[in-house]
Amino acid sequence: MTTDPDLAQATAARRAALVQALSDSGELTDPAWRTAFERVPRHVFVPYFYDHTGRRISADDADTRDAWFDAVHEDRALVTHRTGGAATSSSSQPSVMATMLEALRAEDGVGMKVLEIGTGTGYNAALLTHRLGNDSVVTVDTEPDLIAAARARLTETGYEPHVVLADGTHGHPDRAPYDRIIATCRIGSVPPAWLRQLTDGTGSDAGQILAPLGNALVRVRRTGPLQAEGRFLPGGAYFMPLRHGTVDGIPTRRPALPTGKARRTDVPVSASADNAYRFLLSIVEPHLDWQYDLDDAGRPTAARVWSPDGTIAALHPDGTVTETGPRSLWSRLEEAYRLFTEHDGPGPERYGLTVDHEAQHVWLDGPGGPCWSLRP
Template identity: 50%
Template structure:
């Protein structure tokens, strides 16, 4: 990077931290120092954005015609797609405000040793290394291309955490217990093996459904906690050879029926969270009008079930599950319970099951997939 780029990056980075501090996302002085010190642009030398033709376009700091846009984008409060598989987004640099909220949710660790699941660009591992020391940080990703690039970027920035290529759902190494595990990939349940790696009273902060859960270990096989208020949409945790993409089947072609749910209801953030917990992992897309308003929606479960809400208000369903009917039932509960936000939900993990509950462990609850 040129001296000019480094100077501009420092100015933009300071402005980003000031903005995150002002909006309440970044309030802890120790994490403020980490965000001020760690150069995000070294970890995101390029990113992808969707062009007008629907194809992914690469925006790179090495391209003189793109360098200005690239650097400004890197220090904006936005997620950036950084890795593709078959043209689909497979890894990204998380939105900085969400990173800040999740890192601060770790709290004051009695055991300052942290494992990160989902290395991505390496930026989050660098922040953890700046906060706790690189000898206290282990970061894991299943994709060797991702870990190789992250390892190189971390070294260039002066950080040397342990970077491992492995399935993040299982233990990757022997060693002392971790005070915390933080995941930057989407989950539909907390991998039980993570509890075994945690010290007593260890913390897990991880995306679950379309929210972020913070749980504390209470025994070797048990934990309890709640959800943060912030929305969160992450690339799913992937096993080796898994793209993480939920493939959409062909759209239903029947006559359909009228539905009690309009597209405005379906895009409601709080409702989408409950759907992500109650119905499990789903694929979604929206039909947009010329002005960008959603006028239709489609969802599918990856097991052959699909539902489409058309712009005329007719919904069609096909497959083993009546997905839209399930959606309507969840919405009725959502309304009865006062349209709850994410932070009204909790989670209980035992050796036999994991369940999310609303307001109270004895209230409405949903078992997570085994």
């Protein structure tokens, strides 16, 4: 695939165009990362993906080759692995990858070592290795098939980071300590093993973690043994969850729709698609799944939301809600909405995270503001 001169020229041109677009939008500003995105061939790491219907779009299929070629060179997240019909791994949107890599504050030429949690296709590991070198990057994933494919594609493109089959929750102590840990999967709290595997230091020399927590990115700096603190970055970040084995991380199937008596609610349907409000919900009520009805302009007119315990609520176009299950989920969402409006609709950048041994708290506008304990 990569030895075809015409394909190599075409892919290089498309990579350059994407990099220019990311630079023009301000999402790719570091020249070193720009070079990495120009040089590392995403199409090698994503030889196929699945569209929203579950159809396989592949470089090897004449009927889908053109669609595949366009997609792997666009700023799109692409589902690359499915388990039981559900998406369980993907190649992240390049603009989000650029944002994360720049926020990681990794420096080449100073011996900095990075641990990546969530190898996936291997593309992000290749970008890290291009900048930092083979000996400076360790990447782990829990899925044997993904690890084998990523290792082969990394070798094919000339990159040889340390690739490990392991539960990312435990990091990789054999090659610790790490100056930076970056997760490409969503976490509900910071695993203690990651904190133990960070480098000591003070200020900017302290080890740092960058990870999707809830629906946004958080960057924390080690402040002591099993202690860290930091803030969330602006904007949303929607990632698949950290998996501990090959059968978890699969979305919960929607329970039967509620049929009970409807009541009025002060949460408008528009709030259900508001990224700032949804971030707060991802902290207050993690593991929710949503489903929408949309109008011709793509705006939500109704929504269903459910949790793994079987609780489900339905928000109707007339501003009423019905729910069923072992608890009142919608009351929790209403409570969060009142706090959200009382504090002028804060975005993720107004929240922070403090880790002190077993206790982890997300806070709003400072450690003394409203806070929420994270469950391990």
